[in-house]
Amino acid sequence: MTPEQKAEIEAARADPQPTLRAVSEGMEAHLYRAHEVLDHGFVRVIDYMGDDAAITQAARVSYGRGTKAVSNDEGLIRYLMRHWHSTPFEMCEIKLHVKLPVFVARQWIRHRTANVNEYSARYSILDREFYIPAEDDLAAQSVTNNQGRGEALTGEEAARVLDWLREDSTRAYDHYEAMISQEGQQGLARELARMNLPANIYTQWYWKVDLHNLFHFLRLRADAHAQMEIRVYAEAMCKIVADWVPLAYQAFEDYRLGGAQLSAKGVECVRRMLKGEEVTQETSGMSKGEWREFMGVVDA
Amino acid sequence: MTPEQKAEIEAARADPQPTLRAVSEGMEAHLYRAHEVLDHGFVRVIDYMGDDAAITQAARVSYGRGTKAVSNDEGLIRYLMRHWHSTPFEMCEIKLHVKLPVFVARQWIRHRTANVNEYSARYSILDREFYIPAEDDLAAQSVTNNQGRGEALTGEEAARVLDWLREDSTRAYDHYEAMISQEGQQGLARELARMNLPANIYTQWYWKVDLHNLFHFLRLRADAHAQMEIRVYAEAMCKIVADWVPLAYQAFEDYRLGGAQLSAKGVECVRRMLKGEEVTQETSGMSKGEWREFMGVVDA
Amino acid sequence: MTPEQKAEIEAARADPQPTLRAVSEGMEAHLYRAHEVLDHGFVRVIDYMGDDAAITQAARVSYGRGTKAVSNDEGLIRYLMRHWHSTPFEMCEIKLHVKLPVFVARQWIRHRTANVNEYSARYSILDREFYIPAEDDLAAQSVTNNQGRGEALTGEEAARVLDWLREDSTRAYDHYEAMISQEGQQGLARELARMNLPANIYTQWYWKVDLHNLFHFLRLRADAHAQMEIRVYAEAMCKIVADWVPLAYQAFEDYRLGGAQLSAKGVECVRRMLKGEEVTQETSGMSKGEWREFMGVVDA
């Protein structure tokens, strides 16, 4: 962040105003502040709507007197999460300002149930900022998993990769700048010149989403199988959400992030195993892949 | 509203808290208060996110330096509305508590891009409240329009209709109550008993929507062709939105509510007419229906 | 079905035409035919797009050469379902014609990711057809579950309920008809008269949805906790889907319908139990409700 940007944030934080809306103390502390992610990225909360009580309030509208029997908000929120009631969580909303590499943005945007305003490279000139992985993150292709990573590269191979990433970014941006320059020339249209820029250039957007869909995003992207470069954004958001709606986040951690889905065959196997039967992949009815994943759940 | 409900609202309004978020003064005055609609319905604002400045702020993220040339927020918002830029308007969100007859709710829910928590008649017992039209609103079927209304019914016909609506509602609710009663009997499941209730019974829900989709709803439902019983809700919401985001609402009024869509043939006819040519339905290339609607736009 | 409707269906089925699109043999046998549900309802397939091979074809576009290593379509479809890959299933689409009571339609429409054209009671006159439960389905309110059903009502209580449902429907429709009649009177607007009709009247719609969202619908509505009157529609659709995309349906049955979700605490308990530890609700960290549901999964 530049000193100018930091000053802007502090100015935005300097002037609280009275409101009659639900206020989340934990979230007010985050507002506008940048949580740094990767080498030049960040996540900032720009606005939010609702808190834990807004979730139970909506549930009580739906379920009426019945829900009043549930003694407290925590129990009700856990019940709603456990039973896949999605609409009460949709009553909370968050608006984030995110700066992220284009290849991460391309994965992110596949989650369609959100509102987005992205910086437009048709209208405006992109900044010279590129994601260059830290050496430890320069992972080899996994030898067992088509979409996974192995160990970090080392020695000359690592050095060569880093050099290329740096040099190609620099050259691409130099040419981008030269192509659009209007000093002594017409200047290529920005909407065309941008095509020369690689996918590690940073873009930024406002991203607004309700809590139910945010949880869905976080379940997939804070997962160990997600690409590291998007996972770190998801992890930064998890911390923010934990401060915003602590009860809902705790339920999410227990029932989604830390939970597991068993198939009908998996349920059957657990029952047989608990009755003392020795079950093997061969007698489980599962394929080798399924069995390996099943054992990862029950036998850790 | 019962005195108890009024007291609840005043209590909710009694305790402003500081926030760093964008605050709309006009909207704070509405928060929690009930705007009465029809005989027992209402619209209440429960929460909101953003204001006029949030729209231009999002646009400026997208369009970067280019938008800074536009001298002020009003001009930018009008530009965005005129050119169908929808995403900046999606950055504002509103959450309403609405009480409405079931047949109105059934029309309303066809707008899918919103979040809803409706009172559940599986869990809870519905109140004895039915919409009975005022005598002036007891309209006859239009003789020219399959879905329209004509003049109000009069005399015996009107009286008979009102009697039936009142008596059938009362009887249906009496039987509903008797069917679910557990005094001296098992009591029919609520999820079954509700099927005896007519479509003029009131239900309620929390409805949360972004400003772009709300404008789309209002354009269709505040229109003269919308059924009166949903239009009055749309009109109540129009007043709220005018106080919430006055610049956006003014642009919406000019470009959507008060505007008109011309077909390619319509554009061609306007051009010919402005050059002094006399154009008739026969020479317009339009069908009779299209021509009638076209003349309603240009010749009023 | 009237003889006229049956003749229409047979006429629609009489004239196969050549197509180059993917064809599902199982689905062709269903096209246009009515599967009867409840006393007057039905589900009919009007159109469909794709088959099992369309799912794997889309997956192979996404995952490229990697997916070719998976030896066959069945294994790939099971992998996609197990790992929550939703987009390949979105490549199949189905269009249904459904006739259903209004109170069922109101539950159904809460699933927003679908396209709907419903019969309009503003334009047209509804038919005199009401859902009257069979005696065995006249369930009492559950004494343990706010939204559940208990045993069937019996004796006088049952008789009285059935009489009321029948009589009130009949009277409401008689008055509806009399109110809109234009013989010797103006006739109340249809959009108003419909408000007198109870929620057990039948409506109908075209409902179009992709396979991923259909599976989501079926998981919730073919579940034992769904209201019986919507569950029977879900069950009729399950049979249709099983014929349309047999491999996908089998995976859905195993991983969704028959599977179970364990929380982090649930996973931990299963591991402890498999190591021989005796775990009780008190030592599980779960609430009583959670424990009861957990035992329902592992101990059946």
Place this chain on the structure above:
Amino acid sequence: MTPEQKAEIEAARADPQPTLRAVSEGMEAHLYRAHEVLDHGFVRVIDYMGDDAAITQAARVSYGRGTKAVSNDEGLIRYLMRHWHSTPFEMCEIKLHVKLPVFVARQWIRHRTANVNEYSARYSILDREFYIPAEDDLAAQSVTNNQGRGEALTGEEAARVLDWLREDSTRAYDHYEAMISQEGQQGLARELARMNLPANIYTQWYWKVDLHNLFHFLRLRADAHAQMEIRVYAEAMCKIVADWVPLAYQAFEDYRLGGAQLSAKGVECVRRMLKGEEVTQETSGMSKGEWREFMGVVDA
């Protein structure tokens, strides 16, 4: 297209099968065939659901007997389009296979109401194919419009731009290939290596959308203000849709593509002008920008 791909397409077209579904003759002629766009891109129809008759059939379910008075399908489709009835058009669906540059894909994906399966550069290796504009398309930045194009570049400036686009693409791909190579080295993970590739590289996806949302896409992207590189895809699709649903496409052309939206002020000005009044920007109540656009509609 390689000879192998052409053979695949011919094979897919060689074996028509009988179906009872609605068949569009015009669309069958397109199935699987590649419509070339830009230097290496294409659009291919993979599947479709429905035809013109499916639109009116759905409308007739909704509007019942009322719509039978409309003498023919063409009149009804025009009526539906003119009055913004969207749901009957949602009853048709199309699935396309598209190959397109990444910067075009990034614009395209902003339309969220569609299903997408994109080629994954995490799993698979991208091909060495880049969009290099034809010389005539190498437009300068517009001097009047932040997002527009001016005249084509010429001479040395054009030559230099083309050289850079070609050289930088080639070098970026060479390094991409070298980074992931596993000959004598570990090989960088594909999910990382892809970040070196510029936005003019081609990707491909399956894109499935309903006709209403496709029309919305085409209205924005076949417009003169859309970037040329996406407009050519929209134009290719327009031709396909014209063959698929000729009546709906004609109505779309008349009411959307060729039509114009007037604001309330614009309507007022047209009325005044038709009454013989001389209206200027100053007396119109419009800003200069609005007036210029208004004159573009009425005075061409």
